[in-house]
Amino acid sequence: xxxxxxxxxxxxxxxxxRNGENRAQYExxxxxxxxxxxxxxxxxNDYAEAEDVLQEAFISAFKNMHSYKGEASxxxxxxxxxxxxxxxxxxxxxxxVVALDEREAGExxxxxxxxxxxxxxxxxxxxxxxxxxxxxxxxxxxxxxxxDHAEIGEILKISESTSKSQYSRARKKLIDIMREPQLVA
Amino acid sequence: xxDRLKKFVSENREEFDVFEPRPELWQQICQQxxxxxxxxxxxxxxxxxxxxxxxxxxxxxxxAAAILLLLGCGLTxxxxxLNVPETANNLATVxxxxxxxxxxxxxxxxxxxxxxxxxxxxxxSAYDLKVLGLDGTxxxxxELARLDSSYNQLKKQLLSTPNTERVVEAMIQNLRIRTQxxxxxxxxxxxxxxxxxxxxxxxxxxxxxxx
Numbered sequence: 178x179x180x181x182x183x184x185x186x187x188x189x190x191x192x193x194x195r196n197g198e199n200r201a202q203y204e205x206x207x208x209x210x211x212x213x214x215x216x217x218x219x220x221x222n223d224y225a226e227a228e229d230v231l232q233e234a235f236i237s238a239f240k241n242m243h244s245y246k247g248e249a250s251x252x253x254x255x256x257x258x259x260x261x262x263x264x265x266x267x268x269x270x271x272x273x274v275v276a277l278d279e280r281e282a283g284e285x286x287x288x289x290x291x292x293x294x295x296x297x298x299x300x301x302x303x304x305x306x307x308x309x310x311x312x313x314x315x316x317x318x319x320x321x322x323x324x325d326h327a328e329i330g331e332i333l334k335i336s337e338s339t340s341k342s343q344y345s346r347a348r349k350k351l352i353d354i355m356r357e358p359q360l361v362a
Numbered sequence: 363x364x365d366r367l368k369k370f371v372s373e374n375r376e377e378f379d380v381f382e383p384r385p386e387l388w389q390q391i392c393q394q395x396x397x398x399x400x401x402x403x404x405x406x407x408x409x410x411x412x413x414x415x416x417x418x419x420x421x422x423x424x425x426a427a428a429i430l431l432l433l434g435c436g437l438t439x440x441x442x443x444l445n446v447p448e449t450a451n452n453l454a455t456v457x458x459x460x461x462x463x464x465x466x467x468x469x470x471x472x473x474x475x476x477x478x479x480x481x482x483x484x485x486x487s488a489y490d491l492k493v494l495g496l497d498g499t500x501x502x503x504x505e506l507a508r509l510d511s512s513y514n515q516l517k518k519q520l521l522s523t524p525n526t527e528r529v530v531e532a533m534i535q536n537l538r539i540r541t542q543x544x545x546x547x548x549x550x551x552x553x554x555x556x557x558x559x560x561x562x563x564x565x566x567x568x569x570x571x572x573x
Binding site: 197202210224228231232236239296301302348 | 367368374378379396
């Protein structure tokens with residue numbers, strides 16, 4: 178409900194953006210740049226690169242404003258552009274992500290005891306940043322960007338089940354990192 | 363299995379966004395956004411296309427279509443221009459040639475009949491009409507003038523009418539009538555001349571004999 182009214186508020190600004198109005202473009206940038214920048218940061222894990230990606234994504238979004246037909250909220254349309262741009266950036270940087278599903282199937286993660294875990298945002302966030310790239314991307318797309326495994330499979334060009342197993346391994350790894358004593362210090 | 367991590371993250375989602383881009387970044391972005399004019403042309407583009415590659419193809423097709431259209435128009439205009447002077451030239455060459463081109467047989471007939479008419483008129487003028495007591499020939503003169511003017515009209519018609527045969531026929535008819543009229547006139551005059559000459563010679567001889 179909140180999302181729908183939010184979208185309606187933007188509709189006017191989006192329309193002005195389509196006409197190439199600079200002030201409307203800045204309004205949209207102000208609204209979304211922080212959230213989108215954090216998406217970039219989580220995927221690329223590099224401040225400078227995240228800025229490059231954010232710039233590229235916003236320019237491409239403004240150029241292709243007319244292809245936004247309003248079937249989804251503007252935020253999720255924009256986020257998809259940002260996510261794709263981020264993935265492309267790290268693909269260019271390394272081949273590691275491409276090899277995602279080639280990682281050994283590995284042990285099925287044990288049922289870790291999470292009851293005594295200390296859940297702190299900063300701790301979780303820092304641990305995510307410490308994850309290997311492939312794990313980090315699947316986990317953030319699932320947990321923070323709100324995509325389901327089918328969508329993640331589509332974004333990363335992997336199967337849905339690969340996304341699922343990758344996520345559970347990433348999750349285990351995350352708990353492991355959080356348990357590491359040096360992190361607390 | 364309940365995912366406690368997922369639950370925790372979604373409950374504290376806002377707090378995970380800790381970074382912010384440098385404020386200067388907007389300057390860099392807005393410098394690279396294409397100006398509004400381009401934007402509007404692209405609006406049209408995307409309305410038809412949808413996806414990037416598709417629109418590129420559409421654009422190409424449209425440009426190709428426009429070029430083809432222009433070429434087509436150019437060619438038609440060029441051909442039309444080529445054709446117009448040709449027909450114009452034809453008309454231009456026709457006009458001075460006149461009868462020679464339209465009805466060559468008429469030209470010969472005209473020369474023949476006009477010579478005849480002129481010759482007959484000369485012979486007619488040799489007679490002293492007043493002496494012969496034929497003042498009324500004025501009417502015949504008028505008739506001949508009328509025939510002459512209608513002949514000239516027919517001559518003009520010949521250049522514009524598609525049915526040349528009938529006009530040529532009428533013209534020759536006109537010439538024939540004129541020569542016939544003149545012939546007839548000459549005949550009459552010759553007869554009168556004979557008649558007047560004979561009695562005068564008779565009277566002269568009579569007078570001589572009388573004397």
